[in-house]
Amino acid sequence: MKSSDASRLTLILLFTPFALWIILLIILPQIGIGWLSLREKIGPREYTFGFGNYLDFFHEPIYWNTLLRTAWISVLVTVLALFIGFPVAWYIARIARRRSRAALFLMCLIPLWVSDLVRAFGWILLLRETGLVSGALQWIGFTSGPVELLYNDITVVIGMVYTVVLFMIVPLVSTLDGMDNALLEAGYNLGGSRFTVFRRIVVPYAMPGIVAGCIITFMLAAGSYLTPILLGGKNSMWFTEQIYDQYVTRSNWESGATFGVLLLVFTSAVVWLGLRLTGQSLASTVAKE
Amino acid sequence: MHDLECVNLTRVFGRHTAVNDVSFTVPRGSFFSILGPSGCGKTTLMRMIAGFETPDKGDIRIKGASVLQVPPNRRSVKMVFQHLALFPMMNIGENIAYGLKCRGESRSEIARKVADVLARIGLPGVAEKQVSQLSGGQKQRIAIARCMVLDPDVLLLDEPLGALDLKLREQMKIELKLLQHQFSTTFLYITHDQSEALVMSDNVAVMNAGRFEQIGTPKELYNAPRTGFVAGFVGDTNRWAGKVIAISGQSTRVALEAGPEITATAGTAGLTPGSRAEVFIRPETLSLSPVAGANQFTGSVDSLLFNGANSRILLRSGERLIEIAQGVMDATTAVARGDQVSAWVRPAHALVFPAQMAG
Numbered sequence: 001m002k003s004s005d006a007s008r009l010t011l012i013l014l015f016t017p018f019a020l021w022i023i024l025l026i027i028l029p030q031i032g033i034g035w036l037s038l039r040e041k042i043g044p045r046e047y048t049f050g051f052g053n054y055l056d057f058f059h060e061p062i063y064w065n066t067l068l069r070t071a072w073i074s075v076l077v078t079v080l081a082l083f084i085g086f087p088v089a090w091y092i093a094r095i096a097r098r099r100s101r102a103a104l105f106l107m108c109l110i111p112l113w114v115s116d117l118v119r120a121f122g123w124i125l126l127l128r129e130t131g132l133v134s135g136a137l138q139w140i141g142f143t144s145g146p147v148e149l150l151y152n153d154i155t156v157v158i159g160m161v162y163t164v165v166l167f168m169i170v171p172l173v174s175t176l177d178g179m180d181n182a183l184l185e186a187g188y189n190l191g192g193s194r195f196t197v198f199r200r201i202v203v204p205y206a207m208p209g210i211v212a213g214c215i216i217t218f219m220l221a222a223g224s225y226l227t228p229i230l231l232g233g234k235n236s237m238w239f240t241e242q243i244y245d246q247y248v249t250r251s252n253w254e255s256g257a258t259f260g261v262l263l264l265v266f267t268s269a270v271v272w273l274g275l276r277l278t279g280q281s282l283a284s285t286v287a288k289e
Numbered sequence: 290m291h292d293l294e295c296v297n298l299t300r301v302f303g304r305h306t307a308v309n310d311v312s313f314t315v316p317r318g319s320f321f322s323i324l325g326p327s328g329c330g331k332t333t334l335m336r337m338i339a340g341f342e343t344p345d346k347g348d349i350r351i352k353g354a355s356v357l358q359v360p361p362n363r364r365s366v367k368m369v370f371q372h373l374a375l376f377p378m379m380n381i382g383e384n385i386a387y388g389l390k391c392r393g394e395s396r397s398e399i400a401r402k403v404a405d406v407l408a409r410i411g412l413p414g415v416a417e418k419q420v421s422q423l424s425g426g427q428k429q430r431i432a433i434a435r436c437m438v439l440d441p442d443v444l445l446l447d448e449p450l451g452a453l454d455l456k457l458r459e460q461m462k463i464e465l466k467l468l469q470h471q472f473s474t475t476f477l478y479i480t481h482d483q484s485e486a487l488v489m490s491d492n493v494a495v496m497n498a499g500r501f502e503q504i505g506t507p508k509e510l511y512n513a514p515r516t517g518f519v520a521g522f523v524g525d526t527n528r529w530a531g532k533v534i535a536i537s538g539q540s541t542r543v544a545l546e547a548g549p550e551i552t553a554t555a556g557t558a559g560l561t562p563g564s565r566a567e568v569f570i571r572p573e574t575l576s577l578s579p580v581a582g583a584n585q586f587t588g589s590v591d592s593l594l595f596n597g598a599n600s601r602i603l604l605r606s607g608e609r610l611i612e613i614a615q616g617v618m619d620a621t622t623a624v625a626r627g628d629q630v631s632a633w634v635r636p637a638h639a640l641v642f643p644a645q646m647a648g
Contacts, residue, residue: 192387
């Protein structure tokens with residue numbers, strides 16, 4: 001066998017699982033959902049094709065309001081995760097010693113060993129009416145009766161920031177890690193204040209990491225289901241909840257598929273807008289290295 | 290008038306004294322180099338002047354005023370970093386304009402100054418280029434321009450030629466000197482490369498283990514070193530251990546280990562008969578033709594090392610290998626491998642220093 005044949009065989013063998021995964025688990029289901037979303041039910045086992053499902057979505061304010069609300073809370077979660085994650089990433093990448101860096105990274109990863117569900121229940125234990133925080137507030141005399149801290153937007157945002165912040169920290173650490181200290185010193189030496197150095201040197205340098213982290217956290221937040229439902233309650237008005245409702249509660253697969261397509265298109269549009277505004281591309285951020 | 294004055298500067302890291310009681314002054318507009326092996330504390334010294342390190346003792350004065358309380362971004366000392374540290378997220382023009390913007394100068398003023406400095410360093414019209422589009426030597430000049438556009442009192446250069454290849458380095462040495470003349474700013478240059486220091490500097494300080502061994506013009510350091518370290522570190526030299534036998538004025542009789550007794554010149558006071566000493570003889574001071582009153586070494590030619598104008602004859606004399614400079618090495622060279630020859634050196638060219646404890 002010629003060596004070029006061997007290398008081609010290797011390539012095919014390596015590529016096949018990836019291709020199967022992409023085609024069977026991503027492309028085919030998406031085509032299926034797209035097809036389903038265009039199918040309208042006019043009678044039992046009677047269907048026609050058109051954009052009726054999409055028109056329904058736009059005619060019902062509760063649907064698109066939920067989508068907008070989901071998007072805006074996800075943006076808020078992303079921004080908060082960035083503000084919380086940046087100092088943490090800065091500490092891990094630039095201030096911590098080489099040896100403690102691995103330990104710090106590990107500490108960030110530990111929450112991931114526990115499932116989303118268990119983590120959400122952890123928050124519930126803390127924040128419910130009979131939970132730890134409520135009890136502590138009563139004990140110090142801050143409130144006279146038990147307080148319910150669950151089932152509001154603030155709790156949902158806190159819970160979601162907690163679940164996604166790691167995905168902000170990791171790309172930030174990897175970009176900040178590569179920055180030469182001399183760049184910062186040159187920034188000061190040439191007369192820059194702390195703020196100038198941060199704005200003109202650190203942020204532009206870290207921009208690929210910032211954008212990558214923001215894309216990942218935004219997508220995770222907008223597509224999350226457990227945290228908003230468990231911490232926000234039945235009325236959390238989260239778009240994934242609407243999709244679940246359509247599929248499971250109402251058995252309206254066509255409508256559920258439409259919502260699925262709309263969520264994908266809408267979040268992609270937000271990411272695209274973010275990339276355009278920051279002048280980055282997918283290749284320079286998420287696909288880096 | 291001195292642009293830069295350091296007084297008894299000391300910096301200690303844990304138990305290691307990086308800079309130990311260093312004092313020097315740099316006259317206005319001169320090119321001052323600090324030459325030393327790596328780890329001698331020269332980078333720490335420079336970082337203290339730039340304000341990135343705080344001295345434990347001593348004072349730094351720029352134009353007569355102490356700057357110890359001045360933060361690094363307010364000192365009129367600009368620095369060219371070892372790897373230049375040009376900002377990759379800005380183009381060349383923005384890199385140069387950065388400091389001016391920090392100072393809050395007007396847009397038109399900035400544009401004029403950037404164009405002006407680019408013309409002065411001989412790179413007009415590169416303002417729109419990206420850093421990665423320039424060659425090593427061009428980046429070098431941009432890094433200097435970025436500092437010079439701010440009119441600093443002192444420009445610090447931290448081994449900026451280290452990353453360049455040999456040919457370019459030779460070229461940049463001359464260019465740096467010309468730039469310094471052109472801007473007539475005080476340059477403080479740090480290097481471990483003696484030829485950079487000797488070629489460019491008005492004054493050189495040789496630094497070793499946190500201290501200044503000697504400050505002088507390149508010629509003084511080369512021809513009249515005051516310590517054994519300077520004699521050994523600056524320039525090539527033959528270095529032999531021996532013992533002092535007798536001293537009369539400058540003239541010193543030294544018995545070399547496993548070698549003849551020679552007459553040499555004391556490089557420093559403090560030699561006593563019977564003390565251990567080292568003799569330093571530069572290759573170019575050894576002559577293959579007889580010199581009256583000179584020390585004579587006899588041996589056989591071990592090998593001829595060709596290196597253009599810096600070629601060497603290696604003469605084996607007993608256990609000792611003597612390096613002799615040979616400016617022209619071609620068919621006219623009188624000696625060949627295996628020849629028995631003698632080499633002569635004047636007592637004035639053989640310097641004696643007390644033996645160093647280590648090294």
